Amino acid sequence: MKVSYRWLTRYVPDLPAPAKVADTLTQMGWEVAQMEAWGRxxxxxxxxxxxxxxxxxxxxxxxxxxxxxxxxxxxxxxxxxxxxxxxxxxxxxxxxxxxxxxxxxxxxxxxxxxxxxxxxxxxxxxxxxxxxxxxxxxxxxxxxxxxxxxIGGQDTVFELELTPNLAVFGQSMQAIARELAAALSLPLTEHSRGFEYGEDALARVLDLHDCPLYGLVAFQIQPDAPTPLWMQVLLRAIGQRVIFPAVDITNFLLWDIGQPLHAFDRDTVQGSITVRLAHPGERLETLDGEERTLGPEDLVIADDAGALALAGVMGGTRSAISSKTRHVLLEAAHFDSSRIFQTMRRHQIFSDAALHFGKGTDPLAVYTAPDRYRALLQEAGLFVATGPSQVVGRIAPARQIAFEPDKIRRLLGVDWSDDKLRQGLERLGFGVTAAGDVVIPHARHDVSGSHDLAEEVARLYGLETIKPSVFLAPAVPGQKNSHEAYLEFLKNLLAEAGYWEVVTRSFTSPERLARAEMTVSDAVVVRNPLRDEERILRTSLLPGLLETVEANRARRGLALRLFEIAPVYQSHADGCQEIAELAVVQTLEGQPAYPHPEAPHVLDLKGVMEWVNVRADMGLTWRQVEEPPAYLHPGRTLALTNRNGTVCGYLGEVRPRIAQRYHAKRLAVWVMRLDLLPSSAAVSSQMHRPLRLPEAVRDLSLVVPANIAYQQIVDVVNALALPALRRMTPIDHYVGAFGESWTLRFVFQPEEVTLTEEDVDRAIQQILSSLDPYGVKIRQ
CATH class of the missing domain: 2.40.50.140 (Nucleic acid-binding proteins)
Structure with a gap:
């Protein structure tokens, strides 16, 4: 924002030199990015x-x-x-x-x-x-x-970088001058009085939430007269162009008091004014020459013939002011800032008016601005008469918050008296009632509590006046809660298994989910998306991982092993729900090398899942399903079930047609909802006492009937609960004339007593006896 020193002196005639003004603004929190002479x-x-x-x-x-x-x-x-x-x-x-x-x-x-x-x-x-x-x-x-x-000599123009909290109320010369007057203890000249609206039927507002206050005033002006030179000089100094007097005065007041105004050529307005939401597909040619298609999310100013302006953002060409305009219909309004901000972003119209309204304006300016407009018309010799006027809505009472001096002193670490704090707030425009409440000015939408009041008095008296001190805090090391620690443990396990963690965006679109052939039910819709392809929150991590595979494979055919643990979102009747999810993706393609390695298989990922299941105490079991989710191959998918018997995820191979969309031939995936794991699942990364006694290893080659799945063998062996059996892993799979053979490795390691050959043979015999009813025999 550009600020003219000469303009500021209209409010504070006794301002010190520009260099002192720049220092004072910096003390008050206004960053002076540049200061330069204008008019040389x-x-x-x-x-x-x-x-x-x-x-x-x-x-x-x-x-x-x-x-x-x-x-x-x-x-x-x-x-x-x-x-x-x-x-x-x-x-x-x-x-x-x-x-x-x-x-x-x-x-x-x-x-x-x-x-x-x-x-x-x-x-x-x-x-x-x-x-x-x-x-x-x-x-x-x-x-x-x-x-x-x-023209009054050279001017000095300050370029300010406004932080969001200051931009809420500081986008005007009056606001900056008020800050300087407070900091320098100088008198502030007020130029505005309240305009007395009539009760003429000029406008109606259909929803006072979108437009809490709307004023219209008709003026008759003298055409073909130039804007006063002093006003042109001030506008030019801050980089504004000069158009017509009726419009130049609105631009002047925009930067003077921070109130955007819009002037309609009254002779082009048909009937009365209505502030309403646009009809679906309604068209409006704005002042920049673009014809825009509006929707029911856009607030418009309309007459009987249709939309005249995009409320708070930009006017339309049909009612634009020209040098021949004799009758002006001046609009002074207070719009809902979020509505204007969303319309500005939706149509990409970053006008000065929209930037002011989008941050919030002072509703009192609806009354002061028309009076200033009339006075400036008179000063320019343009004023002829004031016509009918009307204001719709009312100003809400000024907000009040408790005045808590002790809390302000604690926040700042100062010993300032109550009177000093009260005087500082009053210099900044705040009122303090006899009951001990602070009255917040209507323009200060940014102030909501004692912490904001503490910042205000600190800005006024200067942060350099506050002695630095070291805050006291208990020396307690931070630690993660059990849920976060468990998720971190899972990430470490997958990284240990050779997978790379990625982070994808939480925003997506129905089209991106449909590309992975995933359903879009119960999605959380974003009201003001930055991009059309990010208008809902993700319901699964898998599409983002597949797009990561696509981005990497489009540049180089790398073998990829990726995972992500992050929240996904679902909507329901009571709001939306955040759910922790695990997603793993692995490409199943051989890489050129010598000697030629075996191509990865979906069973490799299954082995990782089994290892993580044991290490993280997930309590998962699995079974093959014939009707998996649409994105998974029907014959190569396992449904994962928790201890309670609930299906909490799937492991399998992505359908080839879907994998090809992401520059891959075959993809294995493991997707699982972590919130469905029993609460007993805990981090098992704590240290265990190492076992002192040696291991005993036995390899058994078993002939297994074709109808028996490996998981059934695992379930039977686990049901024996052999105390010395530490793990069982498959090490070979062979199919011959005799049928199908699995070679399994059993590792025994006791805790207290060394195992003998007889102990191991006894355990092996128990295993074979339990498998015999299923037709599993030792291979001869």
């Missing part, structure tokens, strides 16, 4: 008088004008202007002058006649003075007066 290019421009004008001998459209300067000398200038006759006083820029558009003037020969410099129009000086070529000056200034002196 006007210093060489001087007032001269035309003493002779003759036609150029070699050009029909040029004239040679002799002008007298302030020192009495004359100079001949070649010009193509249609005005500027003997006796007229005009502005002359000598050689070396830098114009506002960046051109540097030189002595040039025009059709054989040397022209040292240039006679200037108002536009070439950056201003508007109506339809004339040269700027004919009628002021009392003597010849030789420099233009910089006419």
């Amino acid at each position: 290019w006007y210093e060489p421009v001087e007032l001269v008088e035309v003493v002779q004008r003759v036609k150029h001998p070699d050009a029909d459209h040029l004239s040679v004008v002799s002008v007298r300067r302030g020192d009495g000398s004359t100079i001949d200038i070649v010009t193509g202007a249609s005005n500027g006759f003997v006796g007229d006083r005009v502005w002359y820029a000598p050689v070396g002058t830098e114009l506002v558009d960046g051109r540097v003037l030189e002595a040039v020969r025009m059709r054989g006649i040397l022209s040292p410099g240039m006679l200037l129009s108002a536009e070439e000086l950056g201003f508007d003075q109506g339809p004339q070529d040269l700027w004919i000056w009628s002021g009392p200034e003597p010849l030789g007066t420099h233009f910089i002196d006419v």
Whole structure:
């Protein structure tokens, strides 16, 4: 935001030098990113008088004008202007002058006649003075007066970087001046009085939540008159362009008091004004020339013929002000900031009005702005009459919070008295009642508690006045709760197994889920998405992991082993639910190498799952399912069941057609909801006493009937609960004429007594006896 020093002096005439102002603003928390002089290019421009004008001998459209300067000398200038006759006083820029558009003037020969410099129009000086070529000056200034002196000398412009909390109330010269007056203990000049609205039927508001306060005032103005020069100078200093007086005054008040106004050409408005939501598909051509399609989320200002403006964001061309406008319908409103902000983002219209309304405005300005507008019209000689007016809605009472001096002192670590705190708040515009409550100004939407009041008085008196101190806190080491520790433990296990953790975005879209052939039921919808492809919260981690596979495989055909443990979201009648989920993806393609390694298999991921199941005490069991989720291969999928018998996830191979969409031929996945694990699942990463006694290893080759699954063998062996059996793992699988053979390795390790051969043989015999009813025999 650009702030003019000269503009600030309209409110605080006794301001110190600009350097002191910059230091004070910095003390108050306003970051001064840049401070520069404005208007230096006007210093060489001087007032001269035309003493002779003759036609150029070699050009029909040029004239040679002799002008007298302030020192009495004359100079001949070649010009193509249609005005500027003997006796007229005009502005002359000598050689070396830098114009506002960046051109540097030189002595040039025009059709054989040397022209040292240039006679200037108002536009070439950056201003508007109506339809004339040269700027004919009628002021009392003597010849030789420099233009910089006419506009009041050079100005200093501060460029402020507004933090979000300051931008809520500080986007105006009045707000900045009030801060400076409070910090420097200087009087503040108030320019505004309340406007007394009539009771004419000009407008109606369909929903006072979207527009709590809406005012309309009709003015009759004098057309074809320029905006006052002093106002043009201030607008130009902060980088605003000059248009028409009726519009320039609204722009001036936008930056002067922070209230966006909109002026309609009343002669183009059909019927009364209605503040309503747009109809689906309603069209509006905005002032930037774009035709926009509106929807029921957009608030519009409409007449009987349709939408006139996108409320708080930008007006429409149908009711735009022109230089010929005689009847102005001035809108002063207080809109719901979130509604305006969302419309601004939706249509990508970042107008000054939208940026003000989107952060919140002062509802009191609905009353002060029309009075200022009328006064400025009168000052410019444009005012003719005030017409009918109306205000819809009311101002809510000012908020009040408890005045707690002790809490403020504790927060700041100071010993300031109650009176000092109270005086500081009053200097900043806050009121303190006899009952001990702080009255919050309507413009201060950012203040909600004692912590905000503490920040205010600290800004005022200066953070450098607060002695630094070391806060006291108990020296208790931080630790994670059991749930977070368990999730961290799972991540460490998967990383130990050779998988890379990735982090994907929580936002997605129905189209991205549909691409992975996943359902979109119970999705949480984002009200103001930054992008269309991120308009819901993810219901599964798998699509994000598949897109990560796609991004990596599109650049290089790497073998990938990825996992993510993060929340997913579901909506229900009481709101939305956050659920912890585990997702693992592994490519199942061989890589070029010598000697040729075996290609990965989905059973590799199953083995990792079994290992994690044991280490993390998940208590999972699994069985093959014929009708898995749509994205999984029907013949290569296991359903994972917890101790309570509830299906909590799936492990299997992604359908080939889906894998190909993500630049992979085959993909194994493991997706599981962690919230469905029993609460007894705990972190098993604590240290255990190592066993002192040696292991005993036995390998058994078993002939297994075709209808017996490996998991059945695991269940039978686990049911024996052999105390010395530490683990059982498959090490070979062979199919021959005799049938199907599994070679299983059994590892025995006792805790107290060394096992004998007889003990191991006895355990092996128990295992074979329990498997015999299933037709499992020792391979001979």
